Amino acid sequence: NGYIAHRIGRLAVLSLPAGVAIAILTTHDATWWQLHFSQLGTHTDFSGRTFNTITMFSGFFLAVYGVLIAVALPSGIRRRSSRAFRGSIVSAGLFLTGVGLVPIPVSPVGHDLIATALGLSFVSTVATGLAIPGRSRRFRTATMLCVALLATGMGVLTAGFITLALFEFVAFVTMGIWLLTLPKPLAYTAKTAPQPAPARASAQWMAWQNPRAT
DSSP states (O other): OHHHHHHHHHHHHHHHHHHHHHHHHHOSOTTGGGTOGGGGGGSSSHHHHHHHHHHHHHHHHHHHHHHHGGGGSOTTSOHHHHHHHHHHHHHHHHHHHHHHHSOTTTOHHHHHHHHHHHHHHHHHHHHHGGGOTTOOHHHHHHHHHHHHHHHHHHHHHHHTSSOHHHHHHHHHHHHHHHHHHTHHHHHHHHHHSOOOOOHHHHHHHHHHHOGGGO
16 A cells, blocks of 8 residues: 555665665775765775665665555546656666666766666656646645756756765755655645545435435
């Protein structure tokens, strides 16, 4: 059900910073932050194995969350919007897994392509979240701000004003907070969604309209 799906999503989101923090505290590379977080996974020591393992672990459960969240989406959502939203979460999980499966020493080009696709999946996840019907104004505003922040970050990064590590930090924090707060607006939409009238009430209405039939 939705409760189990959100628990899996919370596991995926919270396990990533915990594992990355361990990798940061145990790495011997003091200059990794000048490059990107993936630099932590370039070494074959405990820190590198921890980073790559936690990205695969978190990515796998994020992809599972994207599949199971279907039961938590409001019934009024369009099929195309539902598929786009769930597909974005699944793709983000798969690309996050790919970051650990294909570290930089294995394939620098492949790793960069996967990391770029992960960033685009994050933007797509938040953007398609706007299609969820019945969402509150606060959730809609916060989602639009997240999209703007991620898109602006990509532009500033491309212009060379910030490091990739800083952009990754902002992107993961933004997505993490958004995903952790997602169950609340989904519960809100479920409560505000129109419910079908019970069959008994319909029968009573028909009887009132045609009293001779009773």
